[in-house]
Amino acid sequence: MESLQLARSMRGSIGMLAMEWLMAPSTNEKAVAAGMSDDSNAAYAVGRLGVLGDCPPDNVVAAAFFWEPDHMRDMVKRGRAVTAPADGAAVYAQICQDWGEERLEGFDGVERLGELAERVVTAASPLGAPTFVGWRDQPLPASGASRTFQLCQTLRELRFGRHCVAVQALGMGPLEAILSGPTGEWNAKFFGWKPPYPDVSGLGDARGEIESMTDRLHAPDFDVLTSDERQELRDLAKAARGHAAARGDAVNPADLANS
Numbered sequence: 204m205e206s207l208q209l210a211r212s213m214r215g216s217i218g219m220l221a222m223e224w225l226m227a228p229s230t231n232e233k234a235v236a237a238g239m240s241d242d243s244n245a246a247y248a249v250g251r252l253g254v255l256g257d258c259p260p261d262n263v264v265a266a267a268f269f270w271e272p273d274h275m276r277d278m279v280k281r282g283r284a285v286t287a288p289a290d291g292a293a294v295y296a297q298i299c300q301d302w303g304e305e306r307l308e309g310f311d312g313v314e315r316l317g318e319l320a321e322r323v324v325t326a327a328s329p330l331g332a333p334t335f336v337g338w339r340d341q342p343l344p345a346s347g348a349s350r351t352f353q354l355c356q357t358l359r360e361l362r363f364g365r366h367c368v369a370v371q372a373l374g375m376g377p378l379e380a381i382l383s384g385p386t387g388e389w390n391a392k393f394f395g396w397k398p399p400y401p402d403v404s405g406l407g408d409a410r411g412e413i414e415s416m417t418d419r420l421h422a423p424d425f426d427v428l429t430s431d432e433r434q435e436l437r438d439l440a441k442a443a444r445g446h447a448a449a450r451g452d453a454v455n456p457a458d459l460a461n462s
Contacts, residue, residue, distance in 0.1 A: 204434040210421040213362055214414075216440035217320075220447055221352070221359035224302035225251055233301070237294045240285040248275065249282035249291030250298075254337025257288050266333040268367045269377045274395025296341045296353065303352020306447035310348065316439040317351030319432060324357050326427040332364025355443070362421050369416035379403050383410040 224230055231243040239246040252263050260279045264272045282291065307313050329336045338357040344350040370380045381391045383406040391400060425433055 204430055204437060206422040206425040206428075206433060207418060209425045209428075209433045209437050210362075210418045212437050212440070213358070213421065214417075216437070216444045217355050217358050218362060220440070220444040221356040223447075224299055224306075224352075224356075227302070230295075230298050230302075233298045234291075234294055237297075238286065239291060239294060240282055242281055244278045245282035245285070246291070247282075248278035249286050249288050250295035252279075252334065252337075253282075253286075253288035253290070253292035253295065254341060255288065255333060256337070262333075268370075269381060269394050271378075271395035271397070292337070292341060299353050299356050300344055300349035303348045303350075303355075306450050307348035307352055307443060308450070310443055310446045312439045312442060313348050313351050314346070315435070316443055317346075317354050319428065319436040319439070320351065320354040320358055322427055323424055323436075324354055324361070327361055327424045331368045332361055335360040335364050351443075355440075361424060362417065365420040365424075366413070366417040369413050369420055372416060373409055373413055375406065375409055375413065379406060380410070380413065383407065 225247070231241075231246060234243075234246040234250060235241045239250065248263065248267075252267055255263055255266055260276045261272075263279050264270070264275045267275050270278070286294070310316075324339055327335070327339075329339075335357060338353075338360045341353070341357075343353055370377065375383075377394075378391060378396050379401065381394060381396070382388065382400055383403040384390060388398070388400060392398075425436075428436065
């Protein structure tokens with residue numbers, strides 16, 4: 204399998220597998236129980252994005268990319284008033300690991316999926332992917348489903364970084380990218396953007412090209428694997444996604460695709 208073919212499959216397998224835990228109600232419940240803010244947005248800002256460290260808020264705005272800047276700054280402020288970024292990142296990493304233990308329990312290929320994912324994570328260029336770097340550098344469990352799932356989350360952040368670069372390279376801003384996506388204005392409101400919204404009816408072709416460019420930018424990340432290993436990773440990722448979906452209620456794949 205060519206690297207580009209594998210890159211194209213990642214959005215629907217690893218991308219969806221590692222998105223659901225971030226948006227699950229149980230994640231916020233666990234974060235609150237660990238002492239984080241009961242405001243899910245504030246917890247998210249120092250949880251998923253806490254891996255960026257105690258940096259200026261605009262660094263978080265830049266890395267989060269799709270959130271309305273003032274809205275994200277406020278999220279960071281509220282989140283940091285309760286929890287330091289490093290502590291929030293550790294809480295979210297533990298929640299991520301727990302989710303993996305639950306959703307990938309009994310999945311026969313869990314160790315091999317983790318081995319292949321780790322090779323990609325270790326070799327991938329950090330350029331343009333700050334949240335990937337932050338998650339890559341979080342401590343990993345020794346073995347098992349928790350380790351594999353955290354590596355899958357890190358792989359999702361890698362594609363996210365490539366996607367942000369693709370949006371900018373094609374001259375589209377984050378709001379336009381959201382509005383021209385599958386959930387449009389609903390998603391724009393979630394990310395803190397307020398109407399009136401610009402007309403994006405003519406951006407259909409550009410939106411499609413963003414996905415294609417994301418795949419092209421992501422493809423070199425898989426060059427570290429052989430052709431057979433790339434096929435194996437694709438098959439294992441799809442199987443893991445199916446296994447996890449069968450073990451719990453899934454988040455709508457169309458929702459929050461840019462998060």
